[in-house]
Amino acid sequence: MPLSPASLVELRSASFGYPGRTVVTGVDLTVRPGEVVALLGPNGSGKSTLVRGLLGLTEHQGGEVLLLGTPREQFHEHTRIGYVPQRHSLSAAVRATVTEIVAVGRLPHRPWWRPASSEDRDVVRAAIAAVGLADRADEEVAALSGGQQRRVLIARALAGRPDLLVMDEPTAGVDQVNQLALADVLRRLAADGTSMLVVTHELDALSDVVTRIVCMDAGHLDFDGSPAEYREHLRAHGSGSGHHHDHDHPASSPAGRRVLGDGPLDPAPKAPR
Numbered sequence: 128m129p130l131s132p133a134s135l136v137e138l139r140s141a142s143f144g145y146p147g148r149t150v151v152t153g154v155d156l157t158v159r160p161g162e163v164v165a166l167l168g169p170n171g172s173g174k175s176t177l178v179r180g181l182l183g184l185t186e187h188q189g190g191e192v193l194l195l196g197t198p199r200e201q202f203h204e205h206t207r208i209g210y211v212p213q214r215h216s217l218s219a220a221v222r223a224t225v226t227e228i229v230a231v232g233r234l235p236h237r238p239w240w241r242p243a244s245s246e247d248r249d250v251v252r253a254a255i256a257a258v259g260l261a262d263r264a265d266e267e268v269a270a271l272s273g274g275q276q277r278r279v280l281i282a283r284a285l286a287g288r289p290d291l292l293v294m295d296e297p298t299a300g301v302d303q304v305n306q307l308a309l310a311d312v313l314r315r316l317a318a319d320g321t322s323m324l325v326v327t328h329e330l331d332a333l334s335d336v337v338t339r340i341v342c343m344d345a346g347h348l349d350f351d352g353s354p355a356e357y358r359e360h361l362r363a364h365g366s367g368s369g370h371h372h373d374h375d376h377p378a379s380s381p382a383g384r385r386v387l388g389d390g391p392l393d394p395a396p397k398a399p400r
C-alpha cells in the first residue's frame with residue numbers, strides 16, 4: 128500500500144483550456160487527504176475545464192499540476208484518482224448488469240489475462256453497497272433511473288480504490304429523490320474518509336459533507352476557505368452585490384436558495400469587479 132501523500136492535487140499557477148483558447152488561468156489549489164472540497168461557480172466559469180485539466184483531459188497550458196506529489200506528465204497511477212464525469216449516464220444500449228459495469232473499475236488493477244480474484248469481487252460488492260445499490264447488483268443498468276446510473280458510475284470509480292474521487296456535478300439532472308440518495312452516498316463516503324473534489328450547484332444537499340469550498344469565476348478562483356469562512360464571505364459581500372456563485376441554477380437546489388443553511392442568498396445580478 129503506497130504511503131499517503133501530503134497532497135492529492137496541487138495546482139500552482141495552473142492554466143487549462145482548449146487548442147487556441149485558455150479558459151482557466153493562474154489557479155493555485157491544494158486538495159489534501161480527508162478533504163471534501165466543493166468547487167462552485169457560474170455556468171461556463173471553467174469548473175469542468177479545471178477538473179478535466181487536472182486529469183489530463185483538457186490542455187495543460189501553464190503552471191504546475193502535481194497528482195499525489197508527482198508532476199501530472201509523469202503520473203501513471205490513474206486509478207488512484209477516480210473520476211465521475213458530468214451528466215454522464217449509461218446508454219440504454221448497454222446490456223450489462225450493475226456488477227459487470229462496476230467490475231470494469233477493477234480492470235486496471237490486474238493483467239488482462241488474469242480472472243477476477245475473490246478480492247476483486249469483494250471490492251466490487253463493497254463499492255455497489257457504498258452507493259446503496261446492493262439490492263440491484265444483478266439488474267441490467269438500462270433498467271435503472273438516471274440517478275441510479277450515476278451511482279453505478281460512482282461505484283465503478285470507487286472499485287478502483289482511488290485516493291481521490293473527482294465528481295463533476297454528481298447530483299445535477301436527477302430528480303430530487305435521487306439527489307437526496309446521492310447526497311447520502313457522498314455523506315457515507317466522507318464518513319469513511321474518502322477524499323473528494325466535487326463540482327456542484329447543490330451545495331445545500333452537501334452542506335454537512337463539505338470541508339472546504341472553492342469558488343471559480345471567469346476562469347480564476349476567487350474564494351477558497353472553510354464553510355464557515357464561505358458564509359462570512361457571503362455576508363461580507365452581501366446578496367446585494369450579487370457575489371453568489373450559484374445563481375445560474377436557482378431552481379435546481381431542493382432547499383431553495385439557501386447555502387449551508389445560513390446565507391443571505393437571493394441571487395442578484397453579478398456586480399462588476
Ligand SMILES: Nc1ncnc2c1ncn2[C@@H]1O[C@H](COP(=O)(O)OP(=O)(O)OP(=O)(O)O)[C@@H](O)[C@H]1O
Binds near residue numbers: 168169171172174177
Ligand atoms: N471542448 C471545448 N472546446 C472549446 N471550448 C470549450 C470546450 N468545452 C468547454 N469550452 C468552453 O470553456 C468555458 C468553460 O466551460 P466549462 O464547461 O469548463 O464551465 P463550467 O463552469 O463547468 O460550466 P457548467 O456549470 O455549465 O458545467 C466555456 O466558455 C465553454 O464554452
